[in-house]
Amino acid sequence: MNIAIIGCGTMGMIYAHNLGNMPGVQVSGVADLIQERADQAAAVSGAASYTNWEEMLEKERPETVAVCLPTYLHTTFVLSLAQRGLHVICEKPAALTVEDAKEMEAVCSQHGVRLFIGHVVRFFPNYRNALEQVRSGTIGEAKMAHFKRCGSYPQGVDFWYHDRAKSGGIIMDLIIHDIDFACWLFGDVESVYASVTSPDLNGMEYAQVTMKFSSGAIANLTGFWGYAGPFTTQFEISGDGGIIRFDSNQVQSLDLKIASGGSGSEEAVQVPSSPVLHDPYYLEVQHFIECIREGSEPIVSAADACRAIEIALACEQSARTGQPVRMEGMTS
Template sequence: MSKIRVAVIGCGSISKHRHIPEYAMNPNVELVAFCDIVPERSQQYADQYRAKAYTDYKEMLEKEKPDAVSVCLPNVLHAPATIAAAESGAHVLVEKPMASTEEEALAMIESAKANAVFLMVGQNQRLMPPHVKAKELLQSGALGKVISFRTSFGHPGPEAWSVDGRNSWFFNKEEAIMGAMGDLGVHKSDLLRYLLDDEVSEIAAFIGTIDKQGTEVDDNATCVLRMKSGAIGTLVASWTYYKGEDNSTVLWCENGVMKIGTDPEDQVIVELRNGNVEKYKVGAIATNESQTTSGVIDAFIDAIVAGQPPVISGEEGLKSLKVILAAFESQETGKIVQI
């Protein structure tokens, strides 16, 4: 079969570390175009991959007619770029959070359906080896039902990660809409939904800008969640873990406890009530300092090749986004919000 012609819209850090190299490694892909408002950025990749460079994604979609695109733009642009790409007939992989509002997300899902293209959301946490293993162990039934949990995702903030450093769009509320919750919290709401095979029914949240100077976006959030199953727990997102990244989850179950990402050697540890301890070395979770293959790009391309809807659909992205939006509503109203 002919290769899938892919274009990347937005050539910042997530493209540099994940999307572009992972597309380049995929034998079914030909990178045909790159778009960024900073001409040097798109040109650099165009030169490297013998592709075309653009500063306007609408012009690029019209001229190149790619089969698929990655949307790696500031959060506020996810919806318009996704819809434009879908209307041009391209399958879309959009970074998380998929949109800034529920209305935008629904419009993106509708546009993909109307144009008979796939929409996938880059919720990569559910594809990381420790999380895949954890899900497998939970499904085996050995631990019994999950009763309570805690999950946290924190790092020192986007300053060191973003190509623009402290001047990044991440800190501009008009472009980012949300801070640590949109960057990290939505990863964890998606992970909990995936691991527990359950939906969040209620959420109460404290969200604020506690330490980052000169920005209105949130740098910390602590949320209390009740799942439909009755399980309760906490979800934490932070940009002020200055001593280093934490992306760990602990699940307390009927028959024991599962610890994910708490140990540098054994990524998944199961301690059963009968005294048995199982440790699994399954490969690390990718971090900003240590990039491992996310699995998202391959899953997206596999879906297109097979003609099967992607595993992390627009609908899945919306469910994970709604948890975050409800958390902001809880912060604003001071009330527990039902989802």
């Protein structure tokens, strides 16, 4: 498959590295307004380097394009690529509004091309393992979950993350990872409640989200930009028969504690993830390419991406008003 990449920042470089090492895939071109970044992506992927994306498309004739641009540019580029008859793999979030995301989905469908949104948490082995444990009933009925995601304040060439009109802010850009996973885990969302601190001069920003599901399950999500330590993710999923815990700073992948049947003691089982050759971003884009080749449905759909945006915006509304927001008509 012939693939091109538009945008050669952090995510673009990850795509360039992974696609450049993927059997059956040729990265024909990479484009970025900054020549140096385009050249770096070209060097790791074996592609031609461009600063004009339209020239790249004309010369390289890709079948699929990976859009690794700032969020506020997603809609314009995805619509243009779809109208050219090209399949699109776009980084998350799909867009800054539900209307834009749904238009992207509709236009891609209208032109007979596929649209995939990179909600990569679904491809992290520890999260997938936890989901499988819950669905298999290992911890009984899952009723409560806590998710935490902390990292340094994002930096970029034009600091577009600093402009909420371009990035969507901490909930839309960071916590949306866990919003999507919580929906995958628990299904229909009934209501959300959120609070967000205003960024300080150093970019530190903190947000807390509570999601209530139709099943009665509750998920608490925490996001923190400005964390001084390494990027950290944590979760705890509690059921009436046990608890699953994960901390990215610990060696083990999952800490699974099963209720012992009333004896008063607990049995802790360390469940390591299977050794993987490739990182989750590789697994994600490989999956999307297989869906194009086979005409199969992806693990994460465009509709899932639209739902995540709708919930993130409801959380923003809650943070502004200080009131819970009901998700009318929300389906899984």
